Amino acid sequence: MFEEITIGGSRVDPATGVAVGLMKMRMAHKPKLRIILRQNVMDAMGWSTGERVVPLIGREDSHGIIRLKKDQTKPGACEIVSKTIRGTWYETTFGYRPEFVDRAEKSQHCQWEKIDLVTLEIILPAWAMETKPKAKVVAGLATPPAVAAGKREEERLKAELEEADRRRADRAKVSEYEAKHDMLMRMERGMEVASTIDPALGLTKSERKLLGVLMRYPGRIVSRDVIMTVLYDERPDDAPQEKIIDVWVCRMRPKVETRGVEILTHWGAGWELKGDPAALARREAA
Secondary structure (H helix, E strand, O other): OEEEOOOOOOOOOOOOOEEEEEEOOOOOOOOEEEEEEOHHHHHHHOOOOOOEEEEEEEOHHHOOEEEEEEOOOOOOOEEOEEEEOOOEEEEEEEOOOOOOOOOOEEEEEOOEEEEEOOEEEEEOOHHHHHHOOOOOOOOOOOOOHHHHHHHHHHHHHHHHHHHHHHHHHHHHHHHHHHHHHHHHHHHHHHHHHHOOEOHHHOOOHHHHHHHHHHHHOOOOEEOHHHHHHHHHOOOOOOOOOOOHHHHHHHHHHHHHHOOOOEEEEEOOOEEEEEOOHHHHEOOOOO
16 A cells, blocks of 8 residues: 655666665754666656656555656656766655654665556665554454464565565675775775875865865766765764865865866766866975
């Protein structure tokens, strides 16, 4: 059974094409649900950028499942937007619901299924089962044989679902480890670049890390998500502040422009370093 709900307003395994996470910024009271879709999923559903979807949350036996139903006319329907950095993906964000745990959760790969021409069903990560209501127990009543047999069948199906969840969790851990290793390798390369930045520029430690990432990919747009991951990976308990990136960029611009280098802002996409990164290096290193 599914009930229509009221909505508010990182890396996906290509084998599934769907990832789900909970975003909770420092100033936010409750986390938001973020659903990421790859091109193969959009093609399978026949969707494109700008499509609007209505979320339907699973109840009772369908707890832990969410459906996205395409509906361009529904008031409050949420738009699917596209993101581009080293490939294209699509995402949509919904407000907090009591069915979600009240904490941030990294995006995890999820199984999905096309229900009909306009409906996509997604099995949420394991954290969704933490909020499943407990069954009420009525004492003093004998259980009819037919009911008891039905309960045994339910328990058998539940055990199969739990085993399937365990296998999915194991696969997700492997994919998360690989993603983490890949990101750490990129960070190490970025830190190597940051260590060569000329101290005379007067940059803070965080500004050097940010500039090091941009210097690693000159002439290419680096997304906000990539920068936030690099800056906050070593501080897991420190909630990220997305707007701080804009502040650091504003402070850095006049300093790097003295060396003939520009930092361009691509609204909704990220930032790009324009110019020769060598001009920002230590004089002896250059």
